[in-house]
Amino acid sequence: MISRYKIVLFDLDGTLCESGEGILNSAKHAIQAVGFPVPPPEIMRKFIGPPMGQSLQNFCGMDKELAEKAVAIYRERYNRIGWIENRLYPGIQELLKDLKASGAKLSTASSKPKPALERIVQHFGILEYFDALVAAGPDGFHSSKPEMIEQAIRDCGGAQKQEVVMIGDTHFDANGAVEAGVDFLAASYGYGTKEELAAAGAAHFADSVEALRPYLFIDEN
Structure with a gap:
């Protein structure tokens, strides 16, 4: 060839x-941890691909400060277990x-x-x-x-x-x-x-x- x-x-x-399972499980965990409702599945699917902070702002309506906090929570779970859900x-x-x-x-x-x-x-x-x-x-x-x-x-x-x-x-x-x-x-x-x-x-x-x-x-x- x-x-x-x-x-x-x-x-x-x-x-x-x-890798969707680990990304979405970790994103849902972070969204709930900062007190926001988890978007419906068709919106959550859009979290796979773009930078997480950008998605939290675009799809959840978080401001940058709160999105930064949520990214840290997301990353803690993803680095601990989410990356293996893959x-x-x-x-x-x-x-x-x-x-x-x-x-x-x-x-x-x-x-x-x-x-x-x-x-x-x-x-x-x-x-x-x-x-x-x-x-x-x-x-x-x-x-x-x-x-x-x-x-x-x-x-x-x-x-x-x-x-x-x-x-x-x-x-x-x-x-x-x-x-x-x-x-x-x-x-x-x-x-x-x-x-x-x-x-x-x-x-x-x-x-x-x-x-x-x-x-x-x-x-x-």
């Missing part, structure tokens, strides 16, 4: 890992292995704080496949997906924009790829909807990890 791309970038939550999507390890064997360089571009991301990829035994790990800052509020994509490209040694693809499951990933000028492949098996992904510019959708392969490899036969 030959990789279609020189550099392949992955979001973490909803793309590499089915699993790799079936086929991810094999996909990463095959991409590396095909000559691609791999990096994350995730809104999860880097210490948590590093612990998760180490726990699941996939750290060895990555040439770089790019993630959000520690404050739980700000992360620029286009900046992370640019950083990941640099950390992987550089490439032309047409030689890079971003794989993610939310409109944040799609918008970031469009702004950064790289291809985007929607992991529609994740937590974003096809409607939001299409509205953000996604043209190619994979409903399973296996369905990513035709977009990532050139068949030599």
